[in-house]
Amino acid sequence: MDTRVDALNLIEAACWNELERAAHEREHEWRLMALATADSGAPDLRTVVLRECDRTVRQLTFYTDARSPKVAQIARVPQGTLLVWSRRLGWQLRMRCHLAIEADGQAVSSRWARLKMTPSAQDYLSPLPPGTPIERPGLERGTREHFAVVHARISTIDWLELHAGGHRRARFAAAGPGWLHP
Template identity: 50%
Template sequence: MTEDARLAELAQIESAVWAELERAVHSRFTGSVAPHEWRRAVLATQDADGPQARSVVLRDLLLDSRELVFYADARSPKVAQLRRDPRAVLLCWSSTLGWQLRLRCHIEVETSGLDVTARWAHIRNRPAAHDYLSPLAPGTPMPDGHGGLVVTPLPPERLRETFAVLSARVEAIDWLELHARGQRRAVFDAQGARWLTP
């Protein structure tokens, strides 16, 4: 963002954040153009060993309910962690914008129902479905000699069992702008919008 185009009002910034998130979930690789930098976010959860973080791909935005949607293998450690404690943080960084978002979320895990079925039907014949082909749960040690590749995939009728939809309801946004004219930080939550010291 240029100096002349730098947003000044908190309401403008909050609106721009949601607009960028919407662009991110709908962006795809098209030729030489990469998707929006926020399409891949870092999800931080907690387990008995302490904080855990990993990348996730944002798949949808439900603006009215302020929910971001992503998919996971239902057998993965992150799903087990979120079932025990649904509080999480999504971290997004854009070098193009110079913006970092920390999104404090409450995440619901769904493995059945009409929405899950519809989303699975949408991706089942796409490369994204390959993430759910392994007969082993994510993180399971593999036999020697396989080079990390799934050798015997699950039969098609079982694939749906391993697919989970994660809906992250955003409860607070901590926005940080890195800019040549100075850093700015703001928070948007149930108490409203306010500036913070960067």
Template identity: 35%
Template sequence: MNTKTKIPPAPLSCYDNLEETLTYAWALLARGVKDRKSAFHTPTIATIGANNAPHLRTVVLRGCDIEQQSLRFHTDKRSSKVLELAKNPLAAIHCYDAAMKIQLRLDVDLKLIDGAGFEKAWTATRPMSRECYQVTASPGSPIDDPYEAVFDADATQDGEINFAPVTAEVKTIEWLYLAAKGHRRAYFDLTQTPVKMEWLVP
């Protein structure tokens, strides 16, 4: 019987290099903004709720500024996450690509964007996305029937009055790469100058 040995895929080019690993991590996040098929397009974010427990939800990654070390997502200003970030801006973001076997865990500070940044984010928002902010009641409000949720473009100024862009200032990044040759785990503290980089036991 002729059996072929399955050759494991070659590891990433950044496999043994901390600086290149950090660059690769940012590249994945930047790609997540534009590529809807990317696993990094919809990360999970955790905030601390009023009960001091973590609250998880999925958001859509709308911006990545590598120079400023920040990410951006949009939400409804009446949502619980806005109330939570006002009390405690510290949050965590998790991304995992099952195909690439790469996990990123980020510690971030959340801030609402206003002024010119708000206008720029709103102007770039597509009509389909704006519908999310045209609901007249606050997200999460209890209703007796799903059809009771009312969307009114005029009353909500096309949704603009409920729109809330949020910036996530990245403080740390933890990288995990599951490779057949051997896993790689690394930690980056972006609050340090230069950035503190170290390998961790996988």
């Protein structure tokens, strides 16, 4: 029996349910996202870990090194796209977003206070900025943190479902939801 939900508002709610789960479950397929930004007119893309999801403001949050190239790209062009695929759900989400960097203030220091007790803290303590050419790989430990938070406000979700019974696609945007030809 086909138990596929066909009300657009329920499908959108199910997307946000999964995004909320992904922010808390290490094994969730959407825990890792591809974040695309613009690099002087060319697209750039990298994997990031989803840390927080606030569906009330349609916001996803990531952590990064404040000196990383993506931060400068976002400062120049604050528009991005996030991409995830789940084999379990058969769902791809392509999410247009407005990106904002926070590198200081209470929200950053409280997150860093939690993170600095964990092994992940090393990712933000290197004395060298990400992408610096080096002679050979090695452990460069520093003491100063370069922690920053990336907030992505989702403006549009392009949802694609691959299914043996027929693929489906929909767009969820401020103007309202609608079906698309897959």
